[in-house]
Amino acid sequence: MEVRKSMFVLVPGAGGSAWYWHRVASALRSRGHEVIALDLPGADESSGLPEYADAVVAAVGDRRGVVVVAQSMGGFTAPMACARTSVELLVLVNAMIPLPGETPGQWWGNTGSEQARIAAAEAGGYTAEIDLDTYFLHDVPAEVAAAGADHQGPEADIAFNQPCDIRTWPDVTTHVFAAADDRFFPLEFQRRVARDRLGVEAETIPGGHLAALSHPVPLVDRLIAHLP
Numbered sequence: 276m277e278v279r280k281s282m283f284v285l286v287p288g289a290g291g292s293a294w295y296w297h298r299v300a301s302a303l304r305s306r307g308h309e310v311i312a313l314d315l316p317g318a319d320e321s322s323g324l325p326e327y328a329d330a331v332v333a334a335v336g337d338r339r340g341v342v343v344v345a346q347s348m349g350g351f352t353a354p355m356a357c358a359r360t361s362v363e364l365l366v367l368v369n370a371m372i373p374l375p376g377e378t379p380g381q382w383w384g385n386t387g388s389e390q391a392r393i394a395a396a397e398a399g400g401y402t403a404e405i406d407l408d409t410y411f412l413h414d415v416p417a418e419v420a421a422a423g424a425d426h427q428g429p430e431a432d433i434a435f436n437q438p439c440d441i442r443t444w445p446d447v448t449t450h451v452f453a454a455a456d457d458r459f460f461p462l463e464f465q466r467r468v469a470r471d472r473l474g475v476e477a478e479t480i481p482g483g484h485l486a487a488l489s490h491p492v493p494l495v496d497r498l499i500a501h502l503p
Contacts, residue, residue, distance in 0.1 A: 281342050281363075281502055282309040284334045286356075288347025288370075289430035291315030291327070294423065295346065298491035306499065315352075323434040324351055324379075331356035339363070344498065345370050346487065347460075348430070351379055357445040365449045366498060369457050369465065369484050372472045373439035380435040391464035401458065410458045414482055414489040423488070444473065450501055452486075452494070453477040459484040 285296040293312040300310040311334045316322040342364040345353035350370030396403040412420045453465035469477040482490035
């Protein structure tokens with residue numbers, strides 16, 4: 276059966292770089308899909324979650340059948356945008372899953388993410404001290420990691436103190452993808468949060484926290500498998 280061609284809007288995590296999605300975007304386009312990967316003003320202290328959501332809404336525009344895919348902190352932006360526009364599918368990839376009114380700064384303690392991360396580090400035999408190589412680049416090809424150095428940026432404090440401005444989770448089919456080797460948001464932690472907050476079972480995909488850089492093709496395969 277032929278898969279319908281879709282429009283994918285790809286939302287990055289902290290720092291807001293569209294480059295994060297470049298390998299996924301290329302794989303989707305090679306299969307005939309349209310893609311908009313967003314650059315968000317992560318370093319701008321005058322912009323935060325409302326402005327990020329505005330960017331997603333603008334990208335969706337009046338299109339129909341849009342798939343929004345959100346990574347990590349993009350899990351706060353995506354539901355805010357989906358509550359305001361017509362989206363067919365929302366996919367969260369190693370994402371923070373917020374409660375209505377919760378801020379990203381509150382999310383860490385509310386979910387117990389730090390305890391889960393440290394426990395996983397102790398069980399896995401790697402350091403509990405967060406560093407880029409151990410927690411984010413451990414499975415990313417060296418040449419991809421090196422190319423990403425020019426695309427890294429900070430996330431301004433403003434967004435961490437802003438609430439996820441939704442009354443309830445938007446009425447859109449939502450899937451949660453959790454990477455098997457994510458050291459920042461360990462797999463069992465993600466599964467628990469997905470069950471507790473959305474009542475869904477997270478699907479396991481290959482890779483670490485930056486799965487779109489380390490394992491883009493399996494991620495694209497799973498995205499396409501969920502298209503109507």
